[in-house]
Amino acid sequence: MTNINKRYLPVEEIPPALSLKQIGYHFGGGHQQGADYLAIADTSLSVAGGEFVSVVGPTGCGKSTLLNLAAGLLMPTAGEVQVFGQRLSGLNTRAGYMFQNEVLLPWRTASENILLGLQYRGVDKQSQRQQARYWLARVGLTAFADCYPHQLSGGMRKRVALAQMLILDPDIILMDEPFSSLDIQTRYLMENELLALWEAKKKAVLFITHDLDEAIALSDRVIVLSAGPASHPVGEFSINLPRPRDVNEIRHQPQFIALHAAIWDVLRNEVLTGYQQQQQRG
Ligand SMILES: Nc1ncnc2c1ncn2[C@@H]1O[C@H](COP(=O)(O)OP(=O)(O)OP(=O)(O)O)[C@@H](O)[C@H]1O
Structure with a gap:
């Protein structure tokens, strides 16, 4: 007889699928190409198994950098990335x-x-x-x-x-503005298809977008990043909208509109700051 001796971890001990622990990323510093620039600083965030998390932020704030760090395409210059509790030291092979x-x-x-x-x-x-x-x-x-x-x-x-x-x-899905090039109708179709596929398999998703409507319609949680340099989370919102969702219909619900207003309240300042800073850098 097979001796089954599984140890089930209490829920609070189950490590997140993806965890960024006080990470920072500094472009340049003599060993990389490009200007010397602190893109990300002191950023902690995690995505639990089966959770859909979106990150929004002003243009150029460091969203793609954050995703590349989660993918293991870039190594943080401070802090660490963990995948199911293990420190990531190369490409994230659990992620698509x-x-x-x-x-x-x-x-x-x-x-x-x-x-x-x-x-x-x-x-x-x-x-x-x-x-x-x-x-x-x-x-x-x-x-x-x-x-x-x-x-x-x-x-x-x-x-x-x-x-x-x-x-x-993959156990973790990393998406960087995957639908931004599509026309709006095709985009709604794709977003609904993504949700249907995700609801069937419940993978951990980290979704990057500059589109707040898209972030709210898809996610369990939305994280707002500050304008750079040293971009970091400045707001985190639980999206308690019912599922399954139709991304087009859900936009008209009062709860969606209230969430949009609350998140935009935080995001607006960052967008303005980001715009001013980009003009100065340019
Ligand atoms: N190789 C590099 N050297 C120096 N700075 C860089 C380099 N790559 C990116 N950056 C800077 O890092 C910041 C973050 O870039 P990133 O592409 O992560 O932003 P983003 O939020 O994804 O932008 P967008 O919204 O436009 O897609 C930007 O200000 C960018 O100019």
């Missing part, structure tokens, strides 16, 4: 990423792009094809399996990129 500009390979079909990560992992070909078919169906692109990226609309290419990430079943 989706950036503003999706990077589909133009010479591969939608299906071949989707299974790319499985191929790198050495998954057998039959399983690659099976999983690609499943994910093509999940993102509504079965009929476009053999199309190349240039034959797809912007929204379709985003769906391929989403499937490309989700096929690897």
Whole structure:
């Protein structure tokens, strides 16, 4: 008989999926290219398993830098990033990423792009094809399996990129303004699709956006970053709107409007400060 001796941790001891602990990031300092600039300072934030957290802030405040630190693409110059309680010292292999500009390979079909990560992992070909078919169906692109990226609309290419990430079943999803290039209707569709996929699997999501409406509509929590330099959180808001949500409909609810006003109250000052500082730097 197998001796099952699992130790279940009390809820308060379960480490967050992602935790940034008093991190800072200084560009330059002699060993990197670019100007000497303290982008992030003294920033702590965490995302629990299954939680959807958005970060908003003025343009250029350090949102992408924060995400790159969580992805392990940059190493903090102060503090540390932890992934499920373990210090991150290289690429965050528990995370999947989706950036503003999706990077589909133009010479591969939608299906071949989707299974790319499985191929790198050495998954057998039959399983690659099976999983690609499943994910093509999940993102509504079965009929476009053999199309190349240039034959797809912007929204379709985003769906391929989403499937490309989700096929690897990451525990943490990192997204940097993934839908900002889309027209507003396609954007609502994609946001709803993202929520449906997230609600089915409940991964930890860290979502970067400059769009406050999008942040509120999608998230459990919204964190506001200050204007740089030395950007850091200046506000944190729980979004207790009911789920499942339709991102377009939820915007008209009084509770949404009240949350928007409260968050904008904090964000507005940072946006003004950020704008003035950018003019001075320019
Ligand atoms: N290599 C670099 N060297 C020096 N400064 C940099 C470098 N890369 C970025 N920065 C600065 O760091 C700050 C944060 O950049 P980041 O791209 O993280 O901001 P952001 O909030 O994502 O911007 P946006 O809203 O425009 O996408 C910016 O002021 C930028 O000018």
